[in-house]
Amino acid sequence: MTVCTRMRGHLGLALLLLLSAAVESNSMSPPGKPVLLGCRSPEKETFTCWWEPGSDGGLKTTHRLFYERERLEGKHECPDYRSAGRNSCFFDRDHTSIWVDYHLTVVASNELGNTTSDIFKMDVMEIVKPNTPENVTLLVMKREDNLYLHVRWEPPYNTDTKSGWVTIKYELRVKQEKSNEWKEYTSGTETHINLYNINPGTLYAVQVRCRLDHGSWSEWSNSTSVNTPDYPHNEKLFWILVSMLSAVPFITAMCILVMKRKNVKQYLLPPVPGPKIRGVDVQLLKRGRSEDVINALIINQSFPPMVAWKDQIEEYLIVSDDGLLLDPSSSQKRKKSLIIPAGFHLDLGIQCKEPTPVQRDLQKAEERKNEMDNFVKANTSLTEGNLSDMEPPQPPTQKQLFPIASFVKTTDQSPSKHNSAAENTVKPLANCGYVDIQRHENAKEVDVIEVDYSRVKEVSGDNILILQRGNIPGYMDIQRQKENIPEDYSRVKEVDGDNKVLLQRQNASTDSSCREKGNHYTDCTNQKLRNPHVTGPSKVGVCTELIGSGYVDTIPAPPLM
């Protein structure tokens, strides 16, 4: 029996369970347990709590919130179920206290029963979460060619900023158009901020949030965007245009300069004139033809005509026994004619002195090629064999040796002969007779050797010649005289012996015809010697008729005498 009752009890329980299940499945039940989701205080003055109701059990269920608070007796109900929406409870300022704990419960009730939620413990201090900042404005500003973003906002709605009850701290984040990364900045308590590192030509988005004291952060505000302008690009274009335009004239100027560089060079760097000597042609010098150069260099210089003495080659006398000796070869060489003055006294008895200097002179004379053929010839002719060797004339006791030497003409006869003649001079020197004396010591501008002859008056002894003083017309070498040298022919007055010729004194008179060059003294003589016997001042050119002596050319003494 007991087993049956037990079984009946179990069955009854099972039936009850089934019934309750059936009842439940018919959605008629007490409400489910609501759940308090949380509370939030936006400004530390009010707060709101929300709950989640449980199942309503098929019946109309109501929810009520009850709270207990520290330092407050009793259980109180939510003062405001509506303001915050459904399933919420709004605690206004009068019902909000801070730094006190709240114990909240929600009771769901319907006809079938009540259900109470768990206790939710909270302090207002912990649930502070402000609203989002308001009126976020974004501006692109420019300062000294720098772009920056100016972000400005307002404090969240209903938040006290005047009493210091709350201290709001802000935070913002910025995002460029293309990227997904936000860059965050802390603003502190300021409600504006300037962002400087921005790029032109992009879209920027900005969001702001805030926090009270050290509570929770608010939600981000709605994104505000702005486009930054593209200024530098425009500026770049502008400058590119400007540079292009300015480059064109520049290039043309350069082209012109390059094409006309020679002209430019001349204009800028004119050639420096070189030194110039008047009368000198540089080109001429460079080419280097000597005659032209010399002609160019020499300016109107007139030299005296060459060698007047050349024109006045006297005819020379060749005196010989055999007659006139024409020595054509010698005549060619002859440059100088022998002139024997009228007062010439050929005394062949005079011994020549000092053969050695004479010898030297002879050699010198050789070198000089001055020929005194006439004299030599004369000597030879006079001495008749003794004159085979050329006797140098005896040097005068007086003056110059050299002039005599010049007269010591070497003919074309061999020098050896001369030398030999020199050796043998002692003897035949006795026969040589003319003496050269330079009479005229006055400056007569004698280029050439002044030669004077004195008449030998007398020979005393071997060495001494006594010369006649007087107006012996010494003769000058023709070379020095430009003027017409009067030529005179002296008549041979007398011939004494073998060696002596006495000449007649004559006046100076010119006979130009006698100055013929060359050998044609015969011409001269022809002209003059018409009157061989004319005495006196008339000119007589004794030529060929002289016996043992040719005619003697005389040059009368210059007027200075």
Added chain:
Amino acid sequence: MEAKWTKRMKKRTRKRSDDQQIRSKRKAMAHRRTSGSKLLMTVLYMVASCSAVPISDLLDRASQGSDKLHSLSTTLTQVLDSHFPPIGRVITPRPSTCHTSSLHTPNDKAQALQVSESDLLSLARSLLAAWVDPLVVLSASVNTLPHPAQSSISNKIQELQQHSKSLGDGLDIISGKMGPAAQAISTLPYRGGNDIGQDKISKLINFHFLMSCFRRDSHKIDSFLKVLRCRAAKMQPEMC
């Protein structure tokens, strides 16, 4: 006549020179005086300016300190919450049992704004003074705290102590400026003893409870000081 005239002239010149001398002397003296007085004035001004730091600046500095204090306590409680036994939420003591709860403080904005500045400062100072001892206990017991972030907690406790000390000193200076009413401090003795618990869980729970009390009190201090700052800087709305 001439003699007279010359005499007069002489007198005049003498007088003139005398006058000039006197004038120059006076000038020198005046100059010295003015320079001396100027110097004195500048010295006084400097002294006055150096000593007369405006109270708003002091309060600003103090509120910065209290802000720092509160942030430290907040992070500490969050750290402790991360490793908190679920049962602790059940058996944790009620905040009314904080040792500072006996102090009557304003509980909302309206009340807080009605409190006078000196009272506010006194409250702040009292609260701050009440936590000197508990912080010592906490710093002593943090070494044995069975918490994974025990070292960072230990550092933070030390920081808390330092900031609390410096803030207390600053508030003393401010109270000196605000008058005798601000000087009164309510003593709130800590009666928790020298250790916070024997076993792990009680240690954790007690630690957590104390920190939550401290967090509340630091928030109170911070709020009061910021209200005071705003009130002191009437010409500077950005302080509020």
